Amino acid sequence: MHELQVTESILNIALKYSPANKVKKIIAIHLTIGELSELENEWIQRYFDYLSKGTLAQGAKLVIERSPIRMKCDSCNHEFQIKRDDIRNIECPQCSQKKCTLTSGREYHIKHMEVM
Amino acid sequence: MEEIRLIEIKEAIHTDNTIKANLLRENLSKSKTFLLNLMSSPGAGKTTTILKTIETMGGRIRTGVIEADIDSMVDAEKIAAKGIAAVQLRTGGFCHLDASMVEKGLEGLNLDNLDLVIIENVGNLVCPAEFDTGAIKNVMILSVPEGDDKPLKYPLMFTVCDVLLINKIDYLSLSDFDVDAAKTRAKNLNPNIEIFQISSKTGEGVEAWAEWLLKEVTGFLNQP
Numbered sequence: 001m002h003e004l005q006v007t008e009s010i011l012n013i014a015l016k017y018s019p020a021n022k023v024k025k026i027i028a029i030h031l032t033i034g035e036l037s038e039l040e041n042e043w044i045q046r047y048f049d050y051l052s053k054g055t056l057a058q059g060a061k062l063v064i065e066r067s068p069i070r071m072k073c074d075s076c077n078h079e080f081q082i083k084r085d086d087i088r089n090i091e092c093p094q095c096s097q098k099k100c101t102l103t104s105g106r107e108y109h110i111k112h113m114e115v116m
Numbered sequence: 117m118e119e120i121r122l123i124e125i126k127e128a129i130h131t132d133n134t135i136k137a138n139l140l141r142e143n144l145s146k147s148k149t150f151l152l153n154l155m156s157s158p159g160a161g162k163t164t165t166i167l168k169t170i171e172t173m174g175g176r177i178r179t180g181v182i183e184a185d186i187d188s189m190v191d192a193e194k195i196a197a198k199g200i201a202a203v204q205l206r207t208g209g210f211c212h213l214d215a216s217m218v219e220k221g222l223e224g225l226n227l228d229n230l231d232l233v234i235i236e237n238v239g240n241l242v243c244p245a246e247f248d249t250g251a252i253k254n255v256m257i258l259s260v261p262e263g264d265d266k267p268l269k270y271p272l273m274f275t276v277c278d279v280l281l282i283n284k285i286d287y288l289s290l291s292d293f294d295v296d297a298a299k300t301r302a303k304n305l306n307p308n309i310e311i312f313q314i315s316s317k318t319g320e321g322v323e324a325w326a327e328w329l330l331k332e333v334t335g336f337l338n339q340p
Binding site for chain 1: 118119120121122123124125126127128129130132210211212214242243246247267268271272275301303304305307308
C-alpha cells in the first residue's frame with residue numbers, strides 16, 4: 001500500500017546520485033529489503049515503471065534481495081537469525097529467554113546501481 | 117556500446133523519514149510535549165478510546181489530538197465537540213502518517229498549552245507500522261470483533277508497539293475471542309508489550325490504561 005512512497009524515495013535517491021556520476025541511463029537498481037517488510041516486489045517494480053517515465057531511470061530493473069531477520073537476546077546478548085514465520089514465537093536458542101530485540105529485518109537499503 | 121558501470125550507493129530508503137522523526141522527537145523533548153501514536157484497524161475504536169482516555173485523565177494533563185483520515189473531518193469534529201484541541205489531517209489516499217505529516221499537524225496546535233498530543237493514525241494494521249512518526253510511545257488497539265488471530269496476521273504492528281489495548285471487552289460474551297490466546301500471541305512477538313483490556317464504551321479498564329499513560333507523560337515532563 002505504501003509501495004508508492006517507498007518507490008518514490010528509491011527513484012529520488014537513484015537520480016540524486018546520477019549527475020555526479022555522469023549517468024546517462026540507469027539499467028538496474030539493487031535493493032536490500034528486510035524480510036519483515038510487507039513490501040511486494042511486483043508492486044515496487046510496477047510503481048517504479050510508472051514514476052520513472054521520462055527520467056534517466058526509465059526501464060530500470062529493480063533487483064531486490066531480502067535481508068534476514070536477526071535478533072539479539074536481551075539477557076545473554078546472543079545474536080541469531082530467524083525465519084519470518086518464527087517471529088510469532090521468538091526464543092533465544094542459547095538461553096531460551098523470550099525477551100529479544102530485533103536488530104535487522106525491517107530495513108530498506110539501496111546497495112548500488114548499474115548505469116551507463 | 118558503452119560499458120555498464122556500478123555505482124555504490126548504500127543509502128537507507130527511509131532515511132528522510134527517520135531523520136525527520138528523530139528531529140521531531142528532539143524538538144518535542146525541548147517543548148515538553150509527549151507525542152503518542154495510536155494505531156489500529158478501521159473501526160477498532162480509536163476515536164472513542166481517545167475521548168474516554170482524556171475524560172478519565174480528567175484535567176491532570178492538557179491534551180491535543182491529531183486526526184488522520186483518508187478523506188473526512190468526522191473524527192476531528194467529534195473530538196473538537198468535546199472542547200479538545202484537534203487538527204484534522206486529510207491524507208488524500210495515503211495509508212499511513214509519516215513524520216513530516218505529523219509535523220504539519222503539530223503546527224496546527226499550540227504546543228505551549230499542551231502536555232500530550234495523541235495522533236490518531238490512519239486505520240490500518242500494515243503501513244503505519246513501517247513509518248516512524250516521531251512519537252515517544254506507540255500504542256495499538258485490537259478490538260474483540262476483529263479476532264484474537266491478528267498478532268499472527270500483522271506481526272510487525274505488534275512488534276513496534278509499546279502498548280496493546282484490547283478494546284470492546286463488553287463484546288466478549290458474544291464472541292469466541294480468546295483473550296489469553298491474543299495476549300500470548302502478542303507477547304510472543306513482543307515480550308515487552310504492555311497489555312490493557314478496556315471497553316471505551318463502558319469505561320471498564322480504562323482507568324488502568326489512563327494511569328499508565330499519566331505516569332509516562334509525567335515522567336517525561338519531569339525530565340531535566
